[in-house]
Amino acid sequence: MDTNAIFETLRYRISTLQYPPGSALKEIQLSEEFSVSRTPIRQALQRLELVGLVQPVVGHGTIVTGIDLASMRHLLQYRLNLAKILDQFLEMSDPSEGLALLRQSLEANTKLASKFDSQRFAEISHDVRWTVWKHISNPFMAQSWIDTYYLASRVWFICLPYEQNRFLDLQAQEIDLLIQAFERSDPKAVAAVVHDTLRSWITEIWRSISEGRSPIDMT
Known part of the structure; x- marks a missing residue:
């Protein structure tokens, strides 16, 4: 899967609460799931951050944002x-x-x-x-x-x-x-x-x- 396909899959999971607010998305686990290196995973997570669905938290990785x-x-x-x-x-x-x-x-x-x-x-x-x-x-x-x-x-x-x-x-x-x-x-x-x-x-x-x-x- 390329970066765009991974991004769309993760965005769908977040929006349908398969990854509820507060969930931690781990690069290693995702790279193993999608059978890709960590680079496209990192790029997909960066895109998710840009659209406001995740945020990096020091010591915890990438966290799905809450609902304000x-x-x-x-x-x-x-x-x-x-x-x-x-x-x-x-x-x-x-x-x-x-x-x-x-x-x-x-x-x-x-x-x-x-x-x-x-x-x-x-x-x-x-x-x-x-x-x-x-x-x-x-x-x-x-x-x-x-x-x-x-x-x-x-x-x-x-x-x-x-x-x-x-x-x-x-x-x-x-x-x-x-x-x-x-x-x-x-x-x-x-x-x-x-x-x-x-x-x-x-x-x-x-x-x-x-x-x-x-x-x-x-x-």
């Missing part, structure tokens, strides 16, 4: 504002591949109602995010959109065990509406679904945290 609610509020507000202008950067001339992926995601999400699995839920969420991302034509917007998603996703995956049914419903509704928007090749409709769903996610997250239904401390 004040920063998270700013981040989610930023993503909401990005969503408002997303349609200006979407290229929807050929939505066929995205449509196929969304339909697969909706089917997979439906199956979770009878047999829930948090990691599968996270995979579906990531697939939906990447499906929209592939249609963002501006590279700067695309980079900002996906980087901030990975930073923000941890907070709702932390809340997920306490809001399972509500989050399943929200995800199903989002995918269904995205399918309709993709079928019309309508960038404004896609952006509206993304924005409105994100606003609903944020409302549910803060409600869950404020009611003490998640392990995140409000203070």
Whole structure:
């Protein structure tokens, strides 16, 4: 695996809480797992530090960063504002591949109602995010959109065990509406679904945290 593949794998694990906040990432262990030298591991960890997911701690190695609610509020507000202008950067001339992926995601999400699995839920969420991302034509917007998603996703995956049914419903509704928007090749409709769903996610997250239904401390 090259540095980029290792980076994406580690970023995915962090964002889905396979490496929860406070976890130590050891270069030696990772180099053995990926069967590479420590150089690409070190480079991947440096990239993770740049996007705010890890930080070096003297004597402890590289540590997955915690979730600061004040920063998270700013981040989610930023993503909401990005969503408002997303349609200006979407290229929807050929939505066929995205449509196929969304339909697969909706089917997979439906199956979770009878047999829930948090990691599968996270995979579906990531697939939906990447499906929209592939249609963002501006590279700067695309980079900002996906980087901030990975930073923000941890907070709702932390809340997920306490809001399972509500989050399943929200995800199903989002995918269904995205399918309709993709079928019309309508960038404004896609952006509206993304924005409105994100606003609903944020409302549910803060409600869950404020009611003490998640392990995140409000203070």
